[in-house]
Structure formats: C-alpha cells, structure tokens
Amino acid sequence: MDRLLGKGKRLLPGLLNSVAWYKKQQQSCRFYCHPRAKRKLMSQHFQSMNLQEDSMGSQSKPGEMTCKSQRLMLLLGLICPANPGCYHYMPYTVRSMEKLIKVIDREMQAIGGQKMNMPALCSAELWKASGRWELMGKELLRLADRHSKGYCLGPTHEEAITDLIASQGCLSYKQLPLLLYQVTRKFRDEPKPCFGLLRGREFYMKDMYTFDASKEAALQTYALVCEAYCNVFNSLGLQFVKVQAATGSIGGTMSHEFQLPADIGEDQLMMCENCDFSANVETINPDETHCPVCRRKLVKHKGIEIGHTFFLGTKYSSVFNTTVRTSENKPVPAEMGCYGLGVTRILAASIEVLSTEDTIRWPNLIAPYLICFIPPKKGSREEKGAVLLENLYDSIAEAAPQVAEEMVLDDRTQLTIGKRLNNAKKLGFPYVIIGGKKVLDEPSLFEVHNQSTGEILFLAKEAIIDLLSKVQTP
Template sequence: MKATQFFISTLKDAPADAEVVSHKLMMRAGFIKRLGAGIYNYMPMGLRVIRKVENIIREEMNRAGAVELLMPVVQPAELWQETGRFEKMGPELLRVKDRHGRDFIIQPTSEEVVTDIARQELRSYRQLPKNFYHIQTKFRDERRPRFGVMRGREFTMKDAYSFDRDAESAGRSYDAMFQAYCRIFDRMGLQYRAVAADTGAIGGDRSHEFQVIADTGEDAIIYCPTSDYAANIELAEALAPQGARPSATQSMAKVPTPGKSTCEDVAALLGLPLTQTVKSLVLAADETDDSGAVIKSQIWLLLVRGDHDLNEVKAGKIEGLKNGWRFATAGEIVEHFGCKPGYLGPIGLKGVKIVADRTVAQMADFVCGANEADFHLSGVNWGCDLPEPDLVADIRNVVAGDLSPDGKGVLAIQRGIEVGHVFYLGTKYSKAMNATFLDENGKPALMEMGCFGIGVTRTVAAAIEQGHDARGIIWPDAIAPFTVVLCPIGMDRSAEVKTAAETLYAELQALGVDVLLDDRGERPGAMFADWELIGVPHRVVLSDRGLKEGQVEYQGRRDEAATKLALADVVAHLKARLKA
C-alpha cells in the first residue's frame, strides 16, 4: 500500500472524553472515529487491525473444526421469549418494533438463534459434535458506554457454539476451543492468561476467561507464580489459615469509639492492627409467594476480616442465599441490630443467621461492633463471648500472599482485560428450546452445549493497553495495520531515494510482506511521529545521504535507536526479524 492511496489521519491530542490509553491512542492514530456514545466508525487504519485479528481467529476456529456461518443482527423476539431472555434481560438488550409492530432485538449474542438452527438441522447423534461460529456486529446498550471500543455499544465479536451428545463429548469440544484460543492469542503475539471463572448456576469447572495482561486492566487475575493455578477474583478460593485457632488471651470489653464507623478508624483509635478487626455485612434474602410478593425476609450477618473484602459471588453460593440476596435496608438493620450501621457485630442477635469467613472463624481476641452507636467490643472470642457461627465459609476475595488453592505456593495478583471466554453451558438453552437429537436407540436427548466468545474490537484495544509507550502504540507483528513502513526522505527531490524506495517496496510486496510506502512527502519528524503513534513494528528510512553510502536505517518500534544497514541487506534483515 502507498500512503497516498490510503487514508492516514493522526491527531496531536486525544479528545477530552478519552479516559484510557487505548481509547486515546486509537483516536489519535486515526483508528476509530466517534459517531455517537459507544458507537464508532472503524477508519481504514483501524479496520486493517480488526481484519487481521478476525483472520487469525477464523483460521484457528476452522483448524479446530468449527464451521463458520452468519446469523443476523436483527433477530425476532419469539426465540428470545422461548428462553425468557426477552423479558429478563435489562435495557442493555436493544428492542425494536418493525413496521408491523412485531418485536425484534439487535443481537448482543446468539444462543437462541444458533440453538434454533441446531434443533432443526442436527437431528441425529451422527451429526454431532458440531461447532458453529460467526464473526458479527453486536449491540449492547450499555448505560454508560466508555473507554472507546473497550466498552462500546456496537462492537464485533466472534461467538462459537458447540453441540454435543453428552457431557463427556462436550468436554472435548471445550478443550478443543481452549486450545484454539491459546493458539489465537499466541499468534497475535499477546501476553495473556487463561483463568478459571465462575460457572454460576450451570455448575462444574468448565469456564475460563482469556485475559490480556495489562496494568490498566479492569479485572484482577489471581495466579500462582510457582504453579499453573489461575482464576478470576470471583472464583479464586481463599483457604482457611493454616493451623488451629489461637487461644483466647483477652476478656471482652466494651470500648467507646465515637464517630469511628470503619474498621480502619477503629483499629487506628485502639492502636490495633486492622487484621484484628471484623467487618459486619448485613444481607437479606426474600421469600416470595407465587405472585412475587415478599412474605418474609431472612436477615444474614456476614463477617470478614477488617482488611478483607466480601466476595458477592461466593456469598451467592451459600445455601439460603442461592436464590437471590440483597443488602439489608437501613430499616431492617435498625430492627434486627437495634443500632445504625457502622457499629454492628455478631453478639446478642436473634433470628439473624451468622456466616463467618474462614479467616474470621480462626480469629481470637478480635474487635467488632457492639450493636450500640459509638461503641465496639474488643477481645471477642468464639465459643466464649458468642457461640460458634452458624456457618463458616469462603466469602471473601483472595489477596496477594494468600496460599494458592493448589497448595503449590502463594497467590499473586495482576490486572487483565477479558478478551475471550470459553463456557460449558450444559443443557441450559437446549432444554429451554427443546433442542434434541435422536441417540443410537432412536430416543430424543437434549444437546449439551458450550459457548465460546472473543471480543474482536476489544482485543484490538487490549493489545494497545498492553503495548504502548509515550510515543504511541506498539503492535505485535501479526496484528499491526502494516508490518513494515518505508520512510523515504525527500522522495520528490531525489530520484535515487525514489528509486530505492520503490524497488524495496516492490521486493517486500513480492515476498508477501504487508508494507506501506509513505509517499506523502511529509517532513521526517512528522512522518516518524505518525508511524510511532500508529505503531508499525518495523521502519526503514531511506535518505539521500545514507544511500550515497549504500545504507538505510532500520528501527524496530521497541528499539532505542536506529541501526544502519546496507541497502543490499535490508530485505534479508527484515525477513529474519519478521520470522522471529
């Protein structure tokens, strides 16, 4: 490609609303152009990256035996009503009526449509397993779209759906996709981690997020540097502290803590470590009648150590909270604790179920609220000042330094951006939509399903979050908009520069290298700044002065400085660099 036949549009400054670095750089480098909140034009330079990402995904999906089709953007509501999602999903599902007043949705995902295809097309066990995927435009009407294409409303996703005869076969489909995802992100040249994730109501252990490592990532990735354990924070298990609970050494005492309603403040006031305090969280679980009216609400007190955070997903797995919970209202708290929030504790309660985190259950001589405004209790001990808790459970987020659940080390935390997800669905959708096949005995059986997504446009943004510096983007070769840029200086004045540049350009093109010749006639400074911002990984500068000595300058995007190369050697040099 020659620059004058392409479209290059860079900006000195990012727009004020761009908060994250990928958004800023995609806007500045002319990859995207805002059309509305969370809706972007993919400009020519950005589209090249998207296409390269799509092609790698497509090749690896095909290699893994998945079959590409294309399901529509506008989908009839009927199928979404079969699974109940038309009603259940919130306003992020964009609903639209056609000219005849019929309901449609703009697809955010395609489980319903693909299951409808499967129940019609896959009639026999002989046709299974089958994996259908598409790469399609999706829309999710985010309440607050932001971060550019990282959390946009219209975006491109690859979503695959596997259909199997039984759970064992579904497991093999899952594994095949897991391996395909590894190859995809390997080929893209991204640093990533596959982390175990929560499976919610589906159960089992077959859910992994593919997280691109980036300091700016929204998600916490929990991993063990000395083993292959990795999970997201929702799932990562916090083990009980090793050893038995220490013996009590103090007597319980009521201490005035006026205005100190947080564990931090109380610890500071009493001169104790925060790890000596216990945080009280009050939840409620509503029991409803058939009409949905609340009959009764059970109040729960969940206790975590002062320096720990409640893990709401884990809380939701407690028997009694499984079918839904909410934080208690101020009124309910006063009714059951006789006290406003900030001074709550587990002592002297009636009808409140008490759950202690594993760590809390191992504490002695701890501090908690006295259920009286401006007072706490110190030196509190289980079995002594209060009965053992109703339940001991893992209800907190892990922290760095916790023991790894696999017993092979200590946990560390890094930040990541979720770009892919592999998930075993079981019969959730096949059951709702009666997607059956005939087994060897001619009996109908529900198909076992898996779903496997990759955010195409999100991957582009994540790659930038991972690869950038003060000058701009640093693309891995495989997904750069161009692999090599040739920057001739004074091409319009010097026939020698022009000839050398055109010749090199033709040679690289003939080798199949995705090369751009910058024939715009920009001054060197502006030209170099553009390509550093755009992030092309390999740059060759041709100048009159250099060519007089038969030399050009090569600089990799991560290199500190340029290297002089003989013009005759530059193709071989690039070939070697591109292979590496």
Template structure:
C-alpha cells in the same frame, strides 16, 4: 492445515505511480490512505475533556493515529488501517477455530424476542438489550450473543446426527449491548465485533473434551499474538451453565479483579471466590490481586438451552438425546484494542506483529533536500520489496515529500509500523545503504539493498 486467505483492500489507495509490468498493482502511498489523524492536533487531556469519559492508553493512541473516529457514545467508525488489522486478526481466529473443526456461519442480527423470552433471558438481561418493534408489533433485540438463535436453528432443522458430532458452529459479527457507561474506546463499547462459537455433543464427557479443545485453541491463539494472558475461573452470569473460564490481559485499567496464585496455576475472577479469601483453594498459597481486561470467555452450558428448544443428537440407532452444549466468545475489536493497551508505550502504538496494518513503511527523501537524488533508489527498493510474494500488500511508501524525514519517522513510530526503512544520506553512496528501524526492539541498522531484501524475507505475515 487450513489455508489462510489473503483479503486485500484494493480501493483504499490510489497511485500517481504505476508499475511498468502488466498485472502488477500500483504503489501504496501514505498520502492516498484515508486517515483523518489527529497526530499533531490534540493532547490526551483534550481528548478526555471532549468525550467526558474515562479514557485508556489504547483509546488515546488510536484516536491520535486516526485509527478510530467516534460516532456516538460507545460507537466508532473504523478507519482503513484499523480494518486491515481487524481482517488479519479475523484470519488468525478463523484459522484457530477451523483447525479444531469449527464451521463458520453468519446469523441474523435481529433476534426474535419470542426466543429470548422462551429461554428466560429477555427479562434477565433487561436494559442491556437494544430492543425494537417492527410494523407488525413483533419484538426483537439486536443480538449481543446468539445462544437462543443457534439452538433454535439446530432444533428446527431436525437435530444432529452422530456423524456430525461434535458440531462446532461459529461466527464473527457485530454485536450490540446497551452499556450504561461506555468508556475506554473499543474496550467497552455499545457496538463491537465478537467471535461467538456454539458447540453440540451427545454426552457430557464429549462436551468437556470439546471444551478443552477450544480452550487450548484460545491459548494457542493468544500465544501466537505474543500476548501474556491469564486464564481464570469465572462466574457463568446470565449466559448460565456449569463451568466458565475467562481469558484476561493484565492491565492497570482492567475492570475485572483477578486473584492469582503465586505457587500454582490457579487463578480466578474475584466474583467466584468467598469473601476475603486470601489463600489459594488449590494449594493454600498466597493469592495476589491484579486487574485484567477480558478478551475471551468460555462456557460449558450443559442442556440449559438445548432442553428449552429441544435440540437433540441422534446416535447410530436413531435414538435421540438432548444435546450437551458449550459457547465460546472472543471480543475481536476488544482484543485489538487490548493488545495495543498492553504492548504500546504512552507515545507509540505497538501492534502484535502479525496483525499490524502494514509491516513496512519506506520513507524517501524530502523534496528539495540534498538527499532527493536518492528518490529513484528508494522507489527501486520499494518495488523490489513488493516483489517478495508474501510482502506485496504489506509495504507503504510515505510519499509526503513536503515533510522532513524526521517528522515522517516520528509519525511512523506513532502508527506502529513494525519496520521503517529510510532512504537518507547513505542512500547516495556508491553502494547505497538504507536505515532500517525495528520498532519493537528500537534497533537501527544500515543495510544494502540486498541486505534489506534478505532481512525482509524473514518477516512473518498472516
């Protein structure tokens, strides 16, 4: 099993409190996390009026919670909470790709126009490319995808030996597309994060097996995130190739029209079907139309790029064959926003549990209230939870004690913490009880310190 590495954000928070034991980190305090939230400032209608664009539930919630801040049309700053969620999502994607043999790399953002013209995509993609010229009058584009770059790399490095096959190379980087009408926040932007994988095989049969393996990994990943997705047959578009599938989250604001059979597992993007086709081509069942947000796309490319750039594979006898290729994308930032879109309510964010920025928010009493005597008990509980190894980076203490418990609880629900623990009146009992909220189910229970520690042991993290 591939080991998942924890990436912490040590500089996001500071603390006025410190552990007494050497080597332990200071507490994560809500007041110290940079989060220019609009929780009580703007209504969804005001947000739409300011941006002059159609908005989505995910965009409104992420803006309200201070998770993203607009920079320019289709471009956003990601705030610390969002970066934590993104890093967790990337760890899950890394695990999924490396489990099937993927090797992570990082290709240049500046892509040579020469390569794109050689493949024919410079003019085909056209205005969607961000193009620029350097001081030597050399043309480049900011890469939206990297088929040309990776195929040229493999070709110029001498091809691939049989022992290296199948070769699966992937990256997770910022991509750029000059969207004519960016909208819906991170769902359709001009600058975004994407996982793009490129695979090389010696035969068509082997390439289709690799294609199947990647598709299975995608399905497993989306299932792990708790997302109900639809896999549909799709058009190959300007990327090209022989076979293509899209992965969608059904959603009212989805911009793709899908036709799904109610009798079998056939599903397709309407672009691939004949005009007015109402019956399933597989079983003749009734096709039902729905809308979807595309979160992943797979292509079997064949030799479309490898033939142009002469990317070859060598068998055990040293005989060369033009490589059979595939390419596979997941919109990382789009997947993050799309999951919020389909899981959340109109008022509160609901994250896929594994990628919530923090798993637990602990709310101590308000300063000056009758319950303030429970503050030491609350801090002891915080320290005890942090001592649970897999949760040491997953708990925040809402130290904004000038606010009532009720107001902080409301904000905690808006932010989408999966579990919220309150030290209120019952924390003053001779046997202190803590109020534990499950954000997903709405369940509330009162537990002792030991009960809380037993409860949180079961929380899963990436």
C-alpha cells in the same frame, strides 16, 4: 477503406502526442505508477487527523479519554466517535481487524469450526423461551417492528443457534462434534460506555457454538476450543491468563475467562504466583486469601477480558428440543458449549498493554501495515536516492510476495524525514525503511528501524530482502 486509412493517418499525430503526454505524467508521478507493483501511498490514505505532527497534543477535552488505547486510537485517527459507545472504524483499524479475523479463522477451522452468519435482529420469542428476555434486563437493545413484533439486537446468539439446529431435525453422531462460529457486530445497552473499544454498545465478536452427544465428548470439545484460544493469543504475543469465571446470564456449569492483566482492567483477578491457579474474584469467597491448590498467598490483579468460554450442557437444547442421535441411534438433548472472543476488544487491549503513552505498538501479525518506506525530502541533497528506495519497494514485493500487501510508501515528501518517521513510529508500523544520507553511498545503505526491538540497522538491498522474507504474516 482508403478513407478510413486516411482518417487514421490524420489522427496518428494526436495519438502519439497523447502517448507522449501520458509517459511524461508517469515520470512526473513516479510514486503512483509502476509496471510491476501498485504502491500503496500514505498521501492517499483516509484518516481523520491526517497524522499532523501535533496530533498527540492538547486537542482532547478533559475527561474525554480515560485510557491509553482510547486516547491513542482517537488522536491517531484509528477510530472516530459516532455516538456514545459507538465508533467509526477507520481504514487502518479495519485492516488490523481483518488480519485478526484471519488469525482467528485459522485456529477455529483447524479444530473443525465452520463459519456462518446469523441475523443481528433476534426474535423476542426465542429470548422469552430461554428466560433471558427478563434476565438480561436493560442490557438488551429492544425494538418492535410495524406489526408490534418484538426483537432485540443480539449481544450473543445462544437462542438463535439452538433453535436453528432444532429446525434441522435430529443430528447424527456422525456429524458431531459440530462447531459453528461467526464474526459479527454485537449490541449491548451499556449504561456508561467507556474506554473506547474496550466497553462499547456496538462491537465485533467471534462467537462459537458446539454440539455433542455426551457430556464427556462436550468437555473434550471445550478443552479443544480453549487450546485454540490459547493459540490465538500466543500467536499475537499477548501475555494472557486463563481464569475460572462466573457463568452469569449466559449460564452453564463451567466458565473460563481469558484476561490481559492491565491497570485499567475492570475485572478483579486472584492469582497464585506459585502454581497455575487463577480466578475472577466473583467465583471465590471474598475472604479467601490463599490458593486452594498450594495454599500460597493469592495476589490481586486487574484484567481486561478478551475471551470467555462456557460449558452449557443442556441448558438451551432442553428448551428448544435440540437433539442428536448417539451411536446407538438414541435421541438425546445436545450437550453444548459457547465461546466468545472480543475482536475489537482484542485490538484495543493489545494497544493498551503493548504501547507507550504516545506511541502505538501492535502485535506484528495485526499491524495495519508491516513496513513503511520513507523516501528523502523533496529538494534535499538525497532526493536523487528516492528512485533507489522505490526499486527496493518493488524488489521486496517481487522477492517476498507474502509482504507485498503489507507495505506503504510515505510519499509526503514535502515533510522532513524526521516528521514522517515520528508519524510512522506513532502509528506502530513494525518496520520503517528510510532512504537517508547513506542511500547515496556505494553500496547504498538504507536505514531500517525495527520498532519491536528498538534496533536501527543500516542494510544493503539484499540484506533487507532477506530480513523481510522471513517476516510472518497472517
């Protein structure tokens, strides 16, 4: 024991020196360590373009970028091309997508939706049974395994879910309505992928499938899901329209699309500005120019489809013998509906309709980060005010924990405040807080940019905490 104690005494000076060195490193790297909060730092974020000041310049080749959202997402490093119609989703985009999925989950589960996951690899036998193996044609990405068994990469999962429910036996009316949904990658062999995430070969979609015992109950479920879709888009602040639509290759007897009016939209919409009537031009007589409801003149618009609902009836359940039992204990074919939300398309469409030509504007709920902090430039007169901005960061994280994960500190202090502010605006952070000239005043005032309203305010610490405590998060 004495030998051990003696050895400990000999090691103590070295240990104390190590502690002193560590504390010194903490002080010299104050942005990286804090006892109460681990700050998220811009310098550590991975982005392909690294947000160079000229990243909105002439780096693109003619004809490469065909719409605003594609151009902005590529040039700001939110997506990177992998192959035609497929992209790498960079960290900021993944953060936004995960937030959007939270919003969707909340609304789907509020109406009784249960989340699940189905294989992307779908059996050709199921698709042949429904008749869609031939109907979908070249749009299906087909492949065969080593045993020559055919598959497709699922663009949608009506066959798979209906076969799954059939395999569980006859569902009781007590289990109905059954609403099952997933958020997964989907695949379509687009002949000419275009517009970035708006029309690709690989994308994320939320697809829901519902089962009821009667047509009346299924129509009530249909209306319930449509209302939930409206809630999703309203919470994002998107000016959408719900229009009558064709059932296409999915089939059924009724269909509606949720559209964002936009000049680059590929869908032609006929809308009445006097009443609520609106329809995809595919569903009406091409010579029809007046509203069938109020007889006023219809106005043509272009739209981006961001959601689609279908009342399927027994189209698939009759093929796969998917039955449910009524309250009279009678087995009947399940009355079905299917419902899709284009997750990655919503991201791109939001940017398309909300942004300026060189600056992204996100719906606040799905911005990658809500708040960007910009400390003074290194070596400037205001540099000693940096610690005040850091303290503000930590105080907000403690007082408003709902936004603690929504903050990022632009610690690239070798750049001027102006350059970093320009970057923050282009990326679309809803709030930017700057430790500028007034940070050394008494009391300290921070420059707060509200990107949604265009306001610039000079606020004390307490006022900023109060402001951000009221900010809504997913």
